[in-house]
Amino acid sequence: xxxxxxxxxxxxxxxxxxxxxxxxxxxxxxxxxxxxxxxxxxxxxxxxxxxxxxxxxxxxxxxxxxxxxxxxxxxxxxxxxxxxxxxxxxxxxxxxxxxxxxxxxxxxxxxxxxxxxxxxxxxxxxxxxxxxxxxxxxxxxxxxxxxxxxxxxxxxxxxxxxxxxxxxxxxxxxxxxxxxxxxxxxxxxxxxxxxxxxxxxxxxxxxxxxxxxxxxxxxxxxxxxxxxxxxxxxxxxxxxxxxxxxxxxxxxxxxxxxxxxxxxxxxxxxxxxxxxxxxxxxxxxxxxxxxxxxxxxxxxxxxxxxxxxxxxxxxxxxxxxxxxxxxxx
Ligand SMILES: NC(=O)c1ccc[n+]([C@@H]2O[C@H](COP(=O)([O-])OP(=O)(O)OC[C@H]3O[C@@H](n4cnc5c(N)ncnc54)[C@H](O)[C@@H]3O)[C@@H](O)[C@H]2O)c1
Numbered sequence: 001x002x003x004x005x006x007x008x009x010x011x012x013x014x015x016x017x018x019x020x021x022x023x024x025x026x027x028x029x030x031x032x033x034x035x036x037x038x039x040x041x042x043x044x045x046x047x048x049x050x051x052x053x054x055x056x057x058x059x060x061x062x063x064x065x066x067x068x069x070x071x072x073x074x075x076x077x078x079x080x081x082x083x084x085x086x087x088x089x090x091x092x093x094x095x096x097x098x099x100x101x102x103x104x105x106x107x108x109x110x111x112x113x114x115x116x117x118x119x120x121x122x123x124x125x126x127x128x129x130x131x132x133x134x135x136x137x138x139x140x141x142x143x144x145x146x147x148x149x150x151x152x153x154x155x156x157x158x159x160x161x162x163x164x165x166x167x168x169x170x171x172x173x174x175x176x177x178x179x180x181x182x183x184x185x186x187x188x189x190x191x192x193x194x195x196x197x198x199x200x201x202x203x204x205x206x207x208x209x210x211x212x213x214x215x216x217x218x219x220x221x222x223x224x225x226x227x228x229x230x231x232x233x234x235x236x237x238x239x240x241x242x243x244x245x246x247x248x249x250x251x252x253x254x255x256x257x258x259x260x261x262x263x264x265x266x267x268x269x270x271x272x273x274x275x276x277x278x279x280x281x282x283x284x285x286x287x288x289x290x291x292x293x294x295x296x297x298x299x300x301x302x303x304x305x306x307x308x309x310x311x312x313x314x315x316x317x318x319x320x321x322x323x324x325x326x327x328x329x
Contacts, residue, residue, distance in 0.1 A: 001237060002026045004067040004109075006052050006100060007074030008045075009036025011182050012115065012171050016071060016230035017045060018180070023234050028065040030058065031074065037327040040180050053096030058103035069111040069240065070104055071233050072097070075144070078188055079119065082141035093144035098151065105159055111240040112152070112163040113233045118222075118250065118289055120146040120167060127256075128292035131167070131248050138284050153246050160243035164236040169222035169252030169291050171229055173312040174319030181319030182226075183326030190259065191223070191313060194266040195320045198274045205274055207259050209281035214288060220256035222290035225306035225315070228253075235300040249300070252291025257309045265313045 003020050007013045008029030013036070020027045021042065029041050030048040041047045046065070050057035052074050061067075075093045076082070082089040104112065119142030120135045137143045148165075155161040172191050174181030182192050196202040210217040229251055239245060257265075263274045296302040306312045323329040 001068040002066050004028050004030055004061060004065055004070050006030045006070055006072040007036065007115075009033060009038060009040055009047065010073055011184065012168075012226055012229055013071075013073035014040035014180050015175060015226045016073070016233050018042060018175065019227065019230045020071075020234060021045070025234075026065070028061065028067075030061050035076075035184065037183060039327040051096060053099035055099050055103045055106070058100055059107050062103060062107040062109055067107070067109050069113065069237060070100070070109060071113040072100065073115045074100075075115065077141065078186070079139050079141045080188065082144070083139055086140035089140050089144050093141075094147045097148050101151070101155060105155075105161070110159070110161050110243065111237075112161060113236060113240075114148065114152060114163055114165045116145045116149055116165040116167045116248075117142060118167050118169050118252070118291065120149065123286045124289070127288055128254055128290050129250060130292045131250055131295055149248070156244050156246040162240040162243055162245035164240065164245070164247040164249065166229070166232060167248065167250045168229055169224050169250070169289065171226050172223040173225040173227070173306060173315040175227065176315060178315070178318040178322045181316065181323070183323075190221075190262055191266070191316050192320065194262055194274045195270070195317055197276065198266055198270050198272050199320065201324070205263070205276040206279045207263075207276050208279050208285060210278045211281070212287040214258060216258050216260045218259035219285055220258050220288040220290060222252035222254065222256055223309055223312055224252045224304060225312045228304040228306055232296060232300060232302045235302050239300070249296040250291040250293050251296060251302075252293050253304045253307065254291050254293055256288055256290040261309060262313070265309045266317070269310065269313050269317050
């Protein structure tokens, strides 16, 4: 298929681009490089540097690539920042996504894979989390993703848009050859912060809360390898052939690991301890979030190939050792 990967110069998008190429698809990338890295776009893949809300530019990219399907990763993703700047998040994640959708319909491109998030659920009533849990986001970031999910559902009903929205848990790891990996500025994700602390590139890791009702007192999360996430975007494409499909899937391994587990794993793999200190809980951090991804297993035949935290952390460590300053190295 001819695939336009929007946000394809970002962390997860760049992994998906490589996998789509390996699967034989023709791939182009549209990214405004607000957070992405042009260096992550493979040679031979056309990069349209544009805002997804800029309809003429998006339409030109769709036409040039004779696009069959859009895979959309583009968003601002920092939860804390979304609390401080809710309008900016609404503008980018909702209003500009609306521009992308208008451009797609104008060019008669009616297949979309969309990056949603487990943050749309807020603080869930039960674990593991299934897709039918109530969605009550507790921060503006999660609210923007839920707003897009609602909009997509409406367009499936009225315009014949066929879409899959994947609700990711915690994306982690790097490509197996350490050529691309996570390079966010500022970095807020636990695994890269723990690695940087262990390598002396950052101050000691702050652990927010050691008094949660979990086995070791720290928060439990579901870490899923970025290549496993990416593969699901290709696995779902056959399902989008029929018009009007509205599909929602959780993507996680279903195995919860605590902050202390992550610290131990990074220490084991790097062979040096992760300096860390304990701080009070952060507001809005639920004790545990982990997926029931059996719907994706059942309907897409998807299952994570990186099954353990150590498997995932090993790839992240290899990337951070190979590229101490990320793509700027
Ligand atoms: N990383 C995670 O753990 C995680 C978890 C759940 C959901 N998600 C979602 O997955 C997607 C990808 O996340 P990521 O970690 O790769 O983020 P990222 O910041 O690395 O990638 C996002 C990309 O989108 C681009 N972008 C942002 N706004 C744009 C716009 N208006 N027009 C064009 N390009 C734009 C950025 O330049 C960047 O390259 C996001 O939608 C995020 O909300 C990520």
